[in-house]
Amino acid sequence: MTSSVSRTASVQDATQTATQxxxxxxxxxxxxxxxxxxxxxxxxxxSITTVYPxxxxxxxxxxxxxxxxxxxxxxxxxxxxxxxxxxEMAMPTACALEMIHTMSLIHDDLPAMDNDDYRRGKLxxxxxxxxxxxxxxxxxxxxxxxxYVATQTQQVPPERLLRVVAKLGRAVGAAGLVGGQVVDLACxxxxxxxxxxxxxxxxxxxxxxxxxxxxxxxxxxxxxxxDQLRLARYxxxxxxxxxxxxxxxxxxxxxxxxxxxxxxxxxxxxxxxPSLWGVEESRRQANQLIAEAKAxxxxxxxxxxxxxxxxxxxxxxxx
Amino acid sequence: MTSSVSRTASVQDATQTATQxxxxxxxxxxxxxxxxxxxxxxxxxxSITTVYPxxxxxxxxxxxxxxxxxxxxxxxxxxxxxxxxxxEMAMPTACALEMIHTMSLIHDDLPAMDNDDYRRGKLxxxxxxxxxxxxxxxxxxxxxxxxYVATQTQQVPPERLLRVVAKLGRAVGAAGLVGGQVVDLACxxxxxxxxxxxxxxxxxxxxxxxxxxxxxxxxxxxxxxxDQLRLARYxxxxxxxxxxxxxxxxxxxxxxxxxxxxxxxxxxxxxxxPSLWGVEESRRQANQLIAEAKAxxxxxxxxxxxxxxxxxxxxxxxx
Numbered sequence: 001m002t003s004s005v006s007r008t009a010s011v012q013d014a015t016q017t018a019t020q021x022x023x024x025x026x027x028x029x030x031x032x033x034x035x036x037x038x039x040x041x042x043x044x045x046x047s048i049t050t051v052y053p054x055x056x057x058x059x060x061x062x063x064x065x066x067x068x069x070x071x072x073x074x075x076x077x078x079x080x081x082x083x084x085x086x087x088e089m090a091m092p093t094a095c096a097l098e099m100i101h102t103m104s105l106i107h108d109d110l111p112a113m114d115n116d117d118y119r120r121g122k123l124x125x126x127x128x129x130x131x132x133x134x135x136x137x138x139x140x141x142x143x144x145x146x147x148y149v150a151t152q153t154q155q156v157p158p159e160r161l162l163r164v165v166a167k168l169g170r171a172v173g174a175a176g177l178v179g180g181q182v183v184d185l186a187c188x189x190x191x192x193x194x195x196x197x198x199x200x201x202x203x204x205x206x207x208x209x210x211x212x213x214x215x216x217x218x219x220x221x222x223x224x225x226x227d228q229l230r231l232a233r234y235x236x237x238x239x240x241x242x243x244x245x246x247x248x249x250x251x252x253x254x255x256x257x258x259x260x261x262x263x264x265x266x267x268x269x270x271x272x273x274p275s276l277w278g279v280e281e282s283r284r285q286a287n288q289l290i291a292e293a294k295a296x297x298x299x300x301x302x303x304x305x306x307x308x309x310x311x312x313x314x315x316x317x318x319x
Numbered sequence: 320m321t322s323s324v325s326r327t328a329s330v331q332d333a334t335q336t337a338t339q340x341x342x343x344x345x346x347x348x349x350x351x352x353x354x355x356x357x358x359x360x361x362x363x364x365x366s367i368t369t370v371y372p373x374x375x376x377x378x379x380x381x382x383x384x385x386x387x388x389x390x391x392x393x394x395x396x397x398x399x400x401x402x403x404x405x406x407e408m409a410m411p412t413a414c415a416l417e418m419i420h421t422m423s424l425i426h427d428d429l430p431a432m433d434n435d436d437y438r439r440g441k442l443x444x445x446x447x448x449x450x451x452x453x454x455x456x457x458x459x460x461x462x463x464x465x466x467y468v469a470t471q472t473q474q475v476p477p478e479r480l481l482r483v484v485a486k487l488g489r490a491v492g493a494a495g496l497v498g499g500q501v502v503d504l505a506c507x508x509x510x511x512x513x514x515x516x517x518x519x520x521x522x523x524x525x526x527x528x529x530x531x532x533x534x535x536x537x538x539x540x541x542x543x544x545x546d547q548l549r550l551a552r553y554x555x556x557x558x559x560x561x562x563x564x565x566x567x568x569x570x571x572x573x574x575x576x577x578x579x580x581x582x583x584x585x586x587x588x589x590x591x592x593p594s595l596w597g598v599e600e601s602r603r604q605a606n607q608l609i610a611e612a613k614a615x616x617x618x619x620x621x622x623x624x625x626x627x628x629x630x631x632x633x634x635x636x637x638x
Contacts, residue, residue, distance in 0.1 A: 056493045056501040107458060112431070112450035131431035132504050135454065139426060139461065140493040146465045147488025150481045158477035162469045165484055169466025174375045174459040182375040185451050 029309035033074065039087065040073040040094060041065075047095045047148060059129040059137040060144075063102045066120045069317075071310070072097040072213040078306040079214045079231055085221025092152035093164055093216050096145035100172050101209060103138040103145075108181070110134060142172065156220050164216045171212035180204025193271035199240070206246075207239035214307075230296045234307065237293035242314050244286040247272035248279055253318060286315050348628035352393065358406065359392040359413060360384075366414050366467060378448040378456040379463075382421045385439045390629075391416040391532040397625040398533045398550055404540025411471035412483055412535050415464035419491050420528060422457040422464075427500070429453060461491065475539050483535045490531035499523025512590035518559070525565075526558035533626075549615045553626065556612035561633050563605040566591035567598055572637060605634050 044064055050057040073094035080090035109116040109124040110131060116124050126134035146165060153161055170176055184201045187193045214235035218228050250265045251274055265272050273282045293311045297304035363383055369376040392413035399409035428435040428443040429450060435443050445453035465484060472480055489495055503520045506512045533554035537547050569584045570593055584591050592601045612630045616623035 053493075053498055053502045053505070055505070056498055060493065103458070107454055110431075110454065112429075112454060133501060135426055135429065135431060136497045136500055139422070139457070139491070140497040142458065142461055143488045143492035143495075143497070145488075147485050147492060150485040150488065158481050162477050162480055162484075165481075166466050166469040169462045169464075169469065172458070173462035173466060174372075174379065176462075178455045178459040178462070179372055179375055181455055182452060183372045186372070186374070 027305040027309050029306075029313055032306055032309065033069075033313070036074045036077060037070050039091075040070045040077075040098070043091050043095050044073075044098060047099075047152075048144070055129065055133060056136060056140055059125060059133050060140050062128060063106050063119075063125045063137065064099060064141065066102075066122050068098075068101075068120055070098060072101055072209060075210065075213040075235070075307075075310065076217040078310065079217030080221045081217075082300060082303050082307060083218045083221035083223035083227065083231075085217070086155075088154060089156050089220050090217050093149050093168075093220060094213075095152075096149045096168060097209065097213050097216070099141040099145040099148070100168065103141040104172070104177055104181075104209075106134050106138040106141070113181075113185070153220075157222075160219055160222065163219050167212045167216055167219065171208040176204055176208030176212075180206070180208070187271065189269070191269065191271065195276060198271060198273070198276070202240060202243040203236070206243050207236055210239040210242065211235040227300075230299065234293045234296040234311070237289045237296070238311050238314055241286040241289040241293070241311075244273045244282050244289070245315055245317065247274050248282050248286070249318070251279060283315075290315050346624040346628050348625075348632055351625055351628065352388075352632070355393045355396060356389050358396075358410075359389045359417070362392075362410050362414050363417060366418075366471075367463070374448065374452060375455060375459055378444060378452050379460050381447060382425050382438075382444045382456065383418060383460065385421075385441050387417075387420075387439055389417060391420055391528060394529065394532040394554070394626075394629065395536040397629065398536030398542075399540045400536075401619055401622050401626060402537045402540035402542040402546065402550075404536070405474075407473060408475050408539050409536050412468050412487075412539060413532075414471075415468045415487060416528065416532050416535070418460040418464040418467070419487065422460040423491070423496055423500075423528075425453050425457040425460070432500075432504070472539075476541075479538055479541065482538050486531045486535055486538065490527040495523055495527030495531075499525070499527070506590065508588070510588060510590065514595060517590060517592070517595070521559060521562040522555070525562050526555055529558040529561065530554040546619075549618065553612045553615040553630075556608045556615070557630050557633055560605040560608040560612070560630075563592045563601050563608070564634055564636065566593050567601050567605070568637070570598060602634075609634050 048057060048061050048064065050061065076094040076097055077087055077090050081087065105119060106125045108114050109119055110126055112131075117127055118124060124134075125137055129137065145168065149161065149164055149168070172178065174182075180201050180203070183197065184205055187197060187201070211232055214231050215228060218231050223231070247265065250272070264270075265275075273285070277285065290311050294308055297307055297311075300307075367376060367380050367383065369380065395413040395416055396406055396409050400406065424438060425444045427433050428438055429445055431450075436446055437443060443453075444456055448456065464487065468480065468483055468487065472483075491497065493501075499520050499522070502516065503524055506516060506520070530551055533550050534547060537550050542550070566584065569591070583589075584594075592604070596604065609630050613627055616626055616630075619626075
């Protein structure tokens with residue numbers, strides 16, 4: 001229950017970082033995100049209990065509970081509610097999305113991949129537990145994500161849950177995240193990566209799981225095909241905008257703000273949106289994508305306030 | 320359709336390697352395995368198509384199609400048929416089991432884990448595609464396994480499929496294969512590993528997925544609880560016997576027979592069943608477990624012939 005005083009204060013605060021539109025003015029995104037994050041953190045904390053052999057559960061929990069925006073779970077919960085479902089219906093899938101995302105970060109940080117020592121301001125998983133346990137922790141999180149959706153979801157017909165399992169699998173596999181990663185790795189050190197390839201990488205590496213987050217929420221609630229299409233399009237657009245903003249922040253933000261090594265793309269001479277378009281044009285493109293994403297939500301009216309505000313947040317965020 | 324002549328010849332052949340019991344005498348295991356293997360190979364070959372980005376699909380297919388006994392898929396198909404289901408109902412799950420098994424081999428062979436150069440007589444995945452792609456190929460196969468079960472299975476009620484998804488996830492995660500791996504890694508170089516710990520490792524590292532193979536077949540066909548319990552017990556027993564025989568073969572078989580480095584456990588001074596019990600006692604224990612496993616199948620009568628014969632095959636095999 002937010003009082004009108006704190007609500008007003010928060011809106012003023014938010015105005016400093018995001019251009020408020022008519023649709024989102026009455027909606028306190030900061031409060032909303034804080035509240036949803038707390039729900040997700042509590043659910044994630046409950047999702048994995050440490051038993052023998054403790055090391056693997058500790059390693060899985062270390063990365064799963066290392067903070068982060070929890071954007072994927074929050075998108076899933078918001079879309080489920082928008083589509084007439086409840087938070088409870090979507091929470092196991094929301095947790096599974098974060099488990100999958102965490103798996104991809106753990107494996108991505110390995111010496112054989114990006115070789116990163118820090119993530120979210122903390123030592124990466126393999127720096128704490130060793131490469132072998134980090135590989136297994138990722139595998140364990142990925143497998144558990146599917147088990148968790150299948151065993152923990154309540155009040156959702158099994159046909160819908162199977163569609164969620166299929167979407168999650170596709171989003172993380174070679175047709176999604178893994179496929180994007182492979183192309184990203186192949187482009188490393190190549191100065192002439194095309195915009196088409198860059199788009200492919202991000203549509204798969206980041207976009208596929210964001211799209212799954214939104215679509216799974218809609219599927220769980222039983223949204224119709226037309227709504228699913230609109231929501232998928234919304235997710236694709238904010239996914240691309242998210243990546244463009246990430247690339248811009250890698251140039252403009254400090255290491256402290258990012259919680260990970262800053263300026264890494266530049267150092268690695270990696271082709272990014274700002275390296276193709278410049279920082280200002282990249283920002284303009286991201287804003288344009290966000291505007292298109294919000295246009296997709298128009299038919300949902302007031303119900304889409306959280307998704308509208310999340311779209312604004314993507315371009316306004318500093319980390 | 321096997322002629323009586325070739326059937327007689329095959330039985331004579333099999334008698335040289337396995338002690339034939341009354342139940343399996345009329346059953347030609349060699350023929351059966353050959354036929355089921357061919358079905359599984361064809362289904363696996365169809366399961367993954369190489370598209371852009373080709374490298375990841377090639378890498379996944381390289382290990383998935385590298386031969387092997389296909390024991391897990393065959394167990395799944397056999398149990399589904401024993402329980403009144405069809406091969407068609409079980410084939411996607413059978414393929415998924417082999418995808419998961421292959422993932423575990425690819426990650427297990429990585430330099431950060433067992434650092435193996437050869438597997439099934441071929442270079443390991445990371446030796447051909449690099450450590451980064453090998454990690455991603457494993458992730459891709461694991462994710463695809465779930466997608467494949469959820470999207471490709473026909474004529475099975477969705478509730479059953481969700482139970483299969485849950486079993487598969489549990490078998491490969493920290494409560495299964497991954498948990499066994501972690502304890503195995505922690506025991507490396509330790510000379511005083513207890514029998515209890517050794518049993519834990521193998522019940523999880525090998526046993527969990529073998530048990531899932533059998534149970535998923537039963538679940539797909541709608542087997543009752545009592546039958547599921549018997550079949551799970553059968554799977555646990557042959558799983559342990561399988562590992563004891565593996566340990567014995569590591570000492571007694573040649574590299575050529577194994578298709579991988581022989582004598583590796585001895586070199587690594589790894590605690591194994593033969594190192595605790597000696598080779599002869601290990602063989603006796605394996606035979607005892609197989610006898611108990613077969614006793615669990617007694618109520619199924621003639622229908623259990625394939626599972627009976629597979630149990631015999633485990634102690635008789637040379638690789």
